[in-house]
Amino acid sequence: MIKNVTIGQYFPGNSVVHRIDPRMKLILVVAVIVAIFLATSWIGYVAILGFLLFTILMSRVNLKFVARGLKPLWFIIILTFVLNTFFYAEGTIIASWWIFKISQEGLYNAIRLAVRLVYLITATTLLTLTTSPIALTDGMERLMKPLKLVRFPVHELAMMMTIAMRFIPTLLEETDKIMKAQTARGAEFDSGNVLKRAKGMVPLLVPLFVSAFRRADELAFAMESRCYNGGEGRTRMKVLKFHYRDFVSAAVVAGLIVFLAFGF
């Protein structure tokens, strides 16, 4: 049943946000990140917040899932907030204790940084929540196509990512099986000190590697027998095409940037 685990954090859906072309989505996320750094005033921040909330609403992704994306980063957000609060020396001091001084500008700066971080994470989380890993790989491969001119192995990289995603569930299942088999022979994976645990992994890792190599071998044969010959002369079944919605979403983000660039 371990095979039911999903890769990444894709939240399947059919909303407008889900259906935006992955290439456009990648570009727009970059644009939104730029926008976040352009904003200087509170009105600007409220505008971005409005935009993000609007996108979440449109994507019909539960707010809980977006919040879950922030969870592992709370510590960093709080740390930056604290550091900025205490170590921003200049400006009007509003409180001081021992060597710590809190200035108005310091506090303002800390809040701004924390808000930016939260926005950044929310924007990227939204991308991975609404785009399947395959669509993401596909979008990246196509966006990076120009890099082929400088001999960057775009296609190979994308193929590797696809195969990795294909085999993660298979290998997870296999790990589970081998663990059970070795446990039945008396192996222990979760006791003892670090060294003992590391050593305890050998009966798991060796068979896993052996099987991964065997799989790789067989997969290579299967791919060759299906005429795989690298990216040269390859076509794709699914051609990405920009739709009406892609241009509308681009216009929305462009509007946001223009709004922020004009001083908000």
Add this chain to the structure above:
Amino acid sequence: MNIINASDVKYSYVGEEKITFALTGVTMRVGKGEFVAIIGHNGSGKSTFAKHINALYLPEDGSVVVDGMDTADEKNVWEIRRRAGMVFQNPDNQMVATIVEEDVAFGPENIGVPPKEIRQRVDEALEIVDMTEYKERAPHMLSGGQKQRVAIAGVLAMHPEIIVFDEPTAMLDPEGRGEVMETAKMLNKQGKTIVFITHYMVEALEADRVFVMMGGAMIANASPREIFANQDVLKEAGLMPPPHIELYHRLKNEGYDVGKCPLTIDELVRNLKICRDSKKQKPLPQAKPKISDMSIEVKGLNYTYMPNSPFEAVALDDVGVKIDGGEFVGIIGHTGSGKTTLIGLIAGLLKPTSGKVLVDGKDINEKKYDRKELRRHVGVVFQYPEHQLFEETVYKDIAFGPKKAGISEEETQRRVRHSMELMEIDYEEIKDLSPFELSGGQKRRVAIAGVLALEPEVLILDEPVAGLDPQGRAHLMKLINHLSSEGKTIIMITHSMDDLAENAHRVLVMKQAKIIMDDVPSKVFGRADELTSSGLDVPCVAKIAAKVREAGFEVEGSMIKLRDIETQLKYMMDKAKSGKPAKAGGSDD
């Protein structure tokens, strides 16, 4: 015109120390639209030869010409691979994409078919193998048979002339095997040339022509009827015919006139009608379980996978069963019926959601229960156990369990030797080799020896013979049977009904998380209709017995052992000839 024309093909693998001559001169001609099967035991060169048909390997000597193109000519390679598609054994290791339809599109994408046409071809191919409704699924969510059908669709999308199947059914359950075989036959009807490599003789019977390989050469090539009528060829190639043909041979060898070699059970029955009639039946002795005190009992056992998640699934629903010491219990059931979960719970590898597992009367899930004791009592051999080998030498790998259990060096050595003997592996010769150097069958026996070295009283086996060639299967079953006769409790999950019919004392049938039947094999397999409706097979002998009875022979309907039906048939035919009961040979269990 011959679409495949291989002449005197030679090929060898160069290893670090030795050269293995895999093909020593293979000649094979296949006509357009033919359905041919290649049989032979492991290492006979079948797969190596198959890879020559689509230029994955090139002959060192001799030539392979496919659809008029020589594989040795480099510019032909891609066109040959397009025209001769190949389906491999392991369904997992031939899928590239994370979505079914993307995987089917992989081939046409590689040869540069325009996008619109790819879409068309993919839809068409999925329709042919009846997988359209799964087109957006992830491959790992499919059953083995479904995965193989997707692999076939992937080949079909390239519009091939020839499809080479390299043991496509070896890793599948009976249902999956049926799916693949039906698909292959249907494609053949649509005009594709099929080369079908298999270990299952029953599948070879479906071919127009059968090639027998041995030691890297084709030793025979004829219609299935001629091949299976020829006991010498089968013996030389180390192959076992299916039970109904085996029965035919046994009767024939003793001088009964049973006509020509039957391909189906119906044909066998027709032949038997020649000399028939008898009134009396002899009672069949029923196997009695030996009594020892180690028992396993589960009570009200429930198990739910990933509770409170969208993937929640009930794997066991209030299961209760008691297995006495020394019993040989078979567990059968459709994939996903809960068999593997049940043995996982008995072995203490999973914790029940509710209910009890009692081994030797003690609840193994109680806090104070010593897990080491459980490991001593219960050994588990998982599916494809050879995949768990990891040490540098066979000795070390087998000794892993005893060492973990803190057993002395001296005693460990005795156990390693003893368990290797039980698995009929030569201790002196093999112990210092790397387990990765061994053949498939040997690896498996080494892995099982690794479990036996713990000297468990109860041995649980999950599909122990899956993926082995006929010789390997027969050998391993014999060894397991021997362990049973030595008093070990054997709990075996299997899809091979014939193995259970011959050996088990008791059969549990599982369906949808419950045990629906629990009885002696003859009774369980007597309920053929119920089994079939649960997606399970009945032993071949039971099918023969049923058909023989239908034809008016007065034999017992509950027969499931080849020897029993052989004895009864002889008895009746002798009687028909002499008018009185002749030698009434008994079953010698």
